[in-house]
Amino acid sequence: MGVFREIAKGAYSLLQSMSVTFRHLKTPPATVEYPAERAPISALQRNAIRLIEKEEVGGSHNCIACLQCEKICPSNCISITGYRPEGLAMKRPEKFDLNYALCSECGLCLDVCPTQTLGYTKIYDKAGYSRADFFFDLLADYRESEEEAVETLREINRKKKAEREAKRKADAEAKARKEAKAE
Numbered sequence: 015m016g017v018f019r020e021i022a023k024g025a026y027s028l029l030q031s032m033s034v035t036f037r038h039l040k041t042p043p044a045t046v047e048y049p050a051e052r053a054p055i056s057a058l059q060r061n062a063i064r065l066i067e068k069e070e071v072g073g074s075h076n077c078i079a080c081l082q083c084e085k086i087c088p089s090n091c092i093s094i095t096g097y098r099p100e101g102l103a104m105k106r107p108e109k110f111d112l113n114y115a116l117c118s119e120c121g122l123c124l125d126v127c128p129t130q131t132l133g134y135t136k137i138y139d140k141a142g143y144s145r146a147d148f149f150f151d152l153l154a155d156y157r158e159s160e161e162e163a164v165e166t167l168r169e170i171n172r173k174k175k176a177e178r179e180a181k182r183k184a185d186a187e188a189k190a191r192k193e194a195k196a197e
């Protein structure tokens with residue numbers, strides 16, 4: 015009798031656990047087949063930093079080599095040198111290196127950037143054999159288009175200068191008319 019009771023208990027327990035399996039047969043899987051598939055990353059996730067393309071600079075980054083990110087970085091993992099292109103008041107970076115092996119993803123560099131041209135990459139599974147594999151050249155994607163970006167910035171400067179000049183002229187003319195009326 016005891017044996018039948020044990021078998022009945024075992025069968026009941028098996029059916030109970032199988033019922034869970036059957037209930038979830040049509041539920042879509044919560045996991046993906048990594049690395050062939052990748053789950054979407056939250057917009058808030060932090061990864062290695064990158065220079066963001068800006069429309070106003072013709073799709074290039076808008077780093078002005080102010081070095082604020084380099085100075086505030088607690089891990090000393092940013093290294094920048096700048097140059098001043100002819101006809102521009104602001105500098106542009108000629109070297110922008112990141113030692114991602116040291117980065118703590120604190121986000122301070124993004125917070126201080128005056129042109130909001132820093133963001134995060136979507137890299138979350140970078141692996142390497144040496145520290146050198148984590149040295150990133152953030153200008154690598156921008157070198158070819160640098161001359162074009164500088165020309166776009168020059169054009170913006172020329173337009174702003176022309177607008178300022180036109181406004182100054184209009185103000186002077188309005189003042190002269192006012193003075194002539196008063197006489």
Ligand code: SF4
Nearest residue numbers: 087117118120121123
């Ligand atoms: S996220 Fe923090 S540690 Fe990483 S580069 Fe920026 S300031 Fe440095």
Ligand code: SF4
Nearest residue numbers: 077078080081083127
């Ligand atoms: S803070 Fe922004 S603008 Fe200044 S050097 Fe860093 S990335 Fe460039």
